[in-house]
Amino acid sequence: xxxxxxxxxxxxxxxxxxxxxxxxxxxxxxxxxxxxxxxxxxxxxxxxxxxxxxxxxxxxxxxxxxxxxxxxxxxxxxxxxxxxxxxxxxxxxxxxxxxxxxxxxxxxxxxxxxxxxxxxxxxxxxxxxxxxxxxxxxxxxxxxxxxxxxxxxxxxxxxxxxxxxxxxxxxxxxxxxxxxxxxxxxxxxxxxxxxxxxxxxxxxxxxxxxxxxxxxxxxxxxxxxxxxxxxxxxxxxxxxxxxxxxxxxxxxxxxxxxxxxxx
Ligand code: GDP
Numbered sequence: 001x002x003x004x005x006x007x008x009x010x011x012x013x014x015x016x017x018x019x020x021x022x023x024x025x026x027x028x029x030x031x032x033x034x035x036x037x038x039x040x041x042x043x044x045x046x047x048x049x050x051x052x053x054x055x056x057x058x059x060x061x062x063x064x065x066x067x068x069x070x071x072x073x074x075x076x077x078x079x080x081x082x083x084x085x086x087x088x089x090x091x092x093x094x095x096x097x098x099x100x101x102x103x104x105x106x107x108x109x110x111x112x113x114x115x116x117x118x119x120x121x122x123x124x125x126x127x128x129x130x131x132x133x134x135x136x137x138x139x140x141x142x143x144x145x146x147x148x149x150x151x152x153x154x155x156x157x158x159x160x161x162x163x164x165x166x167x168x169x170x171x172x173x174x175x176x177x178x179x180x181x182x183x184x185x186x187x188x189x190x191x192x193x194x195x196x197x198x199x200x201x202x203x204x205x206x207x208x209x210x211x212x213x214x215x216x217x218x219x220x221x222x223x224x225x226x227x228x229x230x231x232x233x234x235x236x237x238x239x240x241x242x243x244x245x246x247x248x249x250x251x252x253x254x255x256x257x258x259x260x261x262x263x
Contacts, residue, residue: 008224052236063141070187075215081113097137138179190223215241
């Protein structure tokens with residue numbers, strides 16, 4: 001079991017904690033069969049992953065801002081497009097904010113997705129102030145009775161203080177009336193492995209992450225790092241990305257996820 005958990009990227013520390021709890025349960029319940037042992041562990045993991053709020057928070061009244069944060073290449077832009085499509089299908093009006101002003105290509109890419117899913121786009125100049133872009137998007141949303149601003153952010157150098165300072169500022173600006181930040185979604189690539197926990201700790205310290213979007217779970221990676229993120233930081237997984245098209249997004253299902261860890 002230890003090997004299975006470590007191979008699934010749960011991480012040595014969290015694996016140790018999980019197995020320690022399992023040992024106590026085994027003793028307490030007098031479990032002697034291997035099958036019962038596995039079921040006990042799966043039940044424990046499912047309960048852990050089910051903790052917290054897995055719904056996306058939306059508060060009617062003013063434009064809600066959902067910030068997408070994470071390092072480059074994890075799937076932020078793609079996830080924004082996927083979420084935009086689902087939200088629009090639910091009847092919400094959506095504007096996308098190209099808050100990664102560092103790379104012109106990022107705004108271009110978001111623009112392409114905006115057209116494809118029929119959402120509005122607000123972008124600024126390359127190298128411009130990302131906070132200003134997000135604030136423009138909020139004002140536009142308020143003026144046009146738009147429900148949601150989905151904001152992309154820069155993801156370079158997550159280890160550098162200046163990016164985190166910039167993200168804090170973007171969050172503050174986005175939270176100014178008429179806007180209200182109701183989700184900060186950290187996008188984590190399932191193939192990243194242990195570094196995902198480091199990323200989660202850093203981003204949540206800066207911008208108070210409310211949920212994880214786990215992308216690229218369609219490959220061979222099992223994404224066990226989210227168990228560490230949930231156990232050590234208390235951040236729930238909300239969405240799962242299962243491919244590169246705009247329809248490849250599903251709500252997180254703890255049962256299915258845990259079964260797949262041991263499959
Ligand atoms: P960003 O830099 O964080 O905005 O990342 P992008 O959205 O540009 O995505 C980076 C790459 O990952 C692109 O090639 C996407 O098509 C791919 N990608 C994003 N989400 C998924 C997913 O759930 N599954 C797979 N297989 N690829 C994905």
